[in-house]
Amino acid sequence: MTEQRVPRGAKVRLGAVEGDLRLETGVRVEVEERLRVAGEIRCDGRAEFVGPVECERLRVDDGDVMIRGDLQVHREISARDSALEITGGLQAGRVDVDRRLNVAGPAVAEEVEVGGALRGGASLTADRVAVGGRLSVAGKLTARSVEAGGAIDAGTVDLESLEVGGAAEVGGGAIRTSIEAGGRFRATGPLLFGTLEVGGVAELGAGSTGDRVEVGGKFSADGDLTFATLEVGGIGSVRGDATGGTVTIGGRFEVRGSLRLQGKAEIGGSISVGEAVDGDSLEVGGHLEARRAVFRGTAEIGGQVTTREGLKAARIQLGRRARAAGPLVGGEVRVDDRGHVEDVYGDSVELGDRVEARRVQGRRVRLGDRVSVDEVLYTESLESGDDVSVRTPARKVDRLEPFPL
């Protein structure tokens, strides 16, 4: 194949080249309508093309190349120690740029690899995108996999997987298989996702739906959220309704609407639900606050329960010195020593030593030493410890009124 060479610093006007085109450094090419090069364009240093360019391959060594127009490369772009700037759109097979790639228009390629930074002013569509530093796409980002060492920001996304060392912010869309972010992940709009693993902070837009969420620090959803598992090391918040399988939160969990779980909720610190919470079981180290809370299995609370309508579970266990505001309704209810509760209803109710209660109703009731209760109603048995104080004498009745909840 023939080669047309342009000497260093030359200004030329070209339209079509039958073979290869080789430019020495500092060349400016004025394009006649469209520059069509049948073979390879090779730039040994910086170059500028004014107009659209089409070629089989583009190779750049040690220089910045500017294309004022569209660039279409049928096979590969390779830019060693170089940067590439395109003011129009880009169509290419494989793109491999060491330093920086800027594309103002829509970009379509099979594979894009950039060492430093990639900035897209419109959309970017590729099978695989890998960037060492920062990836920024103003429009839609569509790819099978996207990776960046530093940061990613994009408009809407349609991806299989996204992996970023530092931070990622997307407008919403779908990341179907996995999201991995070292520091921070943020979706400002609704996101459909598979797994979300973030070391630091994750923020999701309202109406997001995913499978597994694992966040080291803080997690928040700006509205309703649906998930299979939610694990947060520090603080979690959902500013809407949360529906899912299981929840494990190291610190505090706040849900502004209702929380519906198929499985267990384990909260190290406190849980606050604006509306109702229901699930299989609950374990809270600190405080549970909700309009109402209903669990099919066990509810274990270490510190305090505050409900307007009550807490109901097959088994309720309140820790030592625990406090409950609102009724407790159980199959089995046990309040450890020095607890302070209001009304307690259960098939079996056991109050530890020095517990203070308002009203107790149960089939079997057991009161520890120095328990203080306003009223006790029971149908089957009552066991009392020493120095128990019951303001109205305890009464055995044939049957109890239906329990709340």
Added chain:
Amino acid sequence: MVLGDPRSGPGGRRREATDLYATVLEVIKRYHGAARVTRISYGAGMPVDRLRTLLERLVALGLAHVEEQDGRPLYDLTARGQEFLDTYWKMRAYVEVLGPIGRDVRRGAQP
């Protein structure tokens, strides 16, 4: 700099050695065993001479692995390097959750 990017310290503070190590290791990780020095330099935004010193240290500490291919060194992340990154991000998560120490906390800490 984007919050959460290791190229800025947690809470916007000046980046420390650990932030630099994390930045470089995250870039190395993206190349799946084929990270060239120039590529890492562009990705981490760090001059090559300074980067070489840092890479030597990462290799000496067992956080990165280097292998010659066609006379050029190619870097890869080791299991220990991944462990460092996991710990680094976990610690930054704790810092994020705890937040800056308020005046009341500082005052409370004083006798």
